[in-house]
Amino acid sequence: MILESLQGFIPFILYFLIGYLLILTFLYVYTKVTPHCEWKLVKEDNPAAATAFGGTLIGFTLPIASAAVNAVSLVDFAIWGIIAGVMQLVTFFLVRLYMPKLSEKIENNHISAGLFLGGASLATGILNAACMTY
Incomplete structure (x- = not known):
């Protein structure tokens, strides 16, 4: 029974790693696109920056989770992750x-x-995640 449960481990790791890579890549691109430096402002204890950046992180992660649930392949998952970032x-x-x-x-x-x-x-992420049910 344990071996049957672990058969899904490789797909889990692949989806998780690609999801994490998508998130890290998005955060990198986002901080390069915005005129202000979110990392610096958050480290300097700026609640406005932390709130905006945190909402953006969650707003991106929600559709990533939805894409992982609905994807038919790893490539499909990555494509919808990129679309989520663009949105x-x-x-x-x-x-x-x-x-x-x-x-x-x-x-x-x-x-x-x-x-x-x-x-x-966050609102964009919720809508995006809901629209990724195909």
Whole structure:
């Protein structure tokens, strides 16, 4: 019975590693695209940056989880992970259109700006995850 349970271990590890790689790659790209440095601001105890970045991380991870559940292959999983990342980047730029000084506000620890960006990113992730059920 234990050996039967462990038959799924290799696919689990592959999906998990690809998912983790997608998350790390997305965070890297996201921090290069945004004008402010999330890592630095979070390390400096900036709650606005932490809220925005945390919402973005969760907003990206939700559709990654959905893609893992619904994917028909590892390639399919990776493709939908990339699509999820693009949608999060689109969300950042749309919020920035609405709030042109978004990065400046986050750098200056305007909590409302961080909450709004984090909430928009989370909402995008929820919608994205729901739409990945095929």
